[in-house]
Amino acid sequence: MINRYTVIGQPIAHSLSPVVHQLFGELTQRKIHYSRTEATPETFAAIVSDWQSSGAKGCNVTAPFKESAVDQCQRLSANALRAGSVNTIHMHRDGSRVGHNTDGVGLVADIVSNKRTSLAARRILLLGAGGAARGVIAPLLAAGPALIHIANRTIGRAETLVDLFDDLGPVSASGYDALVEQAAFDVVINATTLSLNGGMPALPDSIVSHNCLAYDMSYGPRDTAFMCWSKSKGATTSNGLGMLVEQAAESFLIWEGVRPKTRMAYPRLRELLS
Numbered sequence: 001m002i003n004r005y006t007v008i009g010q011p012i013a014h015s016l017s018p019v020v021h022q023l024f025g026e027l028t029q030r031k032i033h034y035s036r037t038e039a040t041p042e043t044f045a046a047i048v049s050d051w052q053s054s055g056a057k058g059c060n061v062t063a064p065f066k067e068s069a070v071d072q073c074q075r076l077s078a079n080a081l082r083a084g085s086v087n088t089i090h091m092h093r094d095g096s097r098v099g100h101n102t103d104g105v106g107l108v109a110d111i112v113s114n115k116r117t118s119l120a121a122r123r124i125l126l127l128g129a130g131g132a133a134r135g136v137i138a139p140l141l142a143a144g145p146a147l148i149h150i151a152n153r154t155i156g157r158a159e160t161l162v163d164l165f166d167d168l169g170p171v172s173a174s175g176y177d178a179l180v181e182q183a184a185f186d187v188v189i190n191a192t193t194l195s196l197n198g199g200m201p202a203l204p205d206s207i208v209s210h211n212c213l214a215y216d217m218s219y220g221p222r223d224t225a226f227m228c229w230s231k232s233k234g235a236t237t238s239n240g241l242g243m244l245v246e247q248a249a250e251s252f253l254i255w256e257g258v259r260p261k262t263r264m265a266y267p268r269l270r271e272l273l274s
Helices: 017-028 044-053 068-072 078-083 103-114 131-142 155-165 177-181 225-232 241-256 266-273
Strands: 003-009 032-038 058-061 088-091 097-100 123-127 147-151 171-174 187-190 213-216 236-238
Touching (some): 044 068, 078 097, 078 103, 078 131, 088 241, 103 241, 123 131, 131 155, 225 236
Parallel strands (some): 003 058
8 A cells, every 4th residue: 555645835846845755765665655736725725635535644734834734634733733833734544634743843953963053042033923933933942042033024923923932932023124133143044935936034234143054944956045145144054955854754754653764865855956
């Protein structure tokens, strides 16, 4: 029997998730088939339901549907419940769906283990307040930073996240224009979708330093505008390929019961991106 999975988003043609999960299947000797599915806000719910009705075992959810996916699940894991954001749906034989969020665990694993950058006692700037940002705040706070400051075009959305997570650690919020009042950060994470269209938020030069890690949760064959800007200010930069792989491994564990050795997948993925 071949277990079937898909990733649902808009746009979705750029996603490397099928390649990652097929590699994981080979590494763990699991027979799976993983595809891409384009959706719209109007069709998303029906696509999730039809996918389960077809006998599939699960799906990943990416922008812009991570918050909408919460309503498509009967139960939520602790991470998904806290975040109000789902990136992994496990479809059970009894017809129920359980929503999980593996984004934050994947991000922290990539930064701490792969990039060898400690988050403890560090000042972190998180750009964006959508589903991608929601999913990473709790795991970032669990790493013990001095502060997570959330900046967003609409300050009210950032302040909502402060209210949701301030019991877990030090969190603050502002609009992008108020960042000029902030001291330089140790880690800046771009969780906006602007990189998908070649853009980035308007940011003051003062937020990055030569010791800063500038991390874009998007990935591709070339540096994003955010990465280029950060590099010109002296920061060390990274795209989100490592996060993609590590969060995917957590999803694979939920579905297939085994976590792949992710280090075996990176050479092939870097070859594809280049």
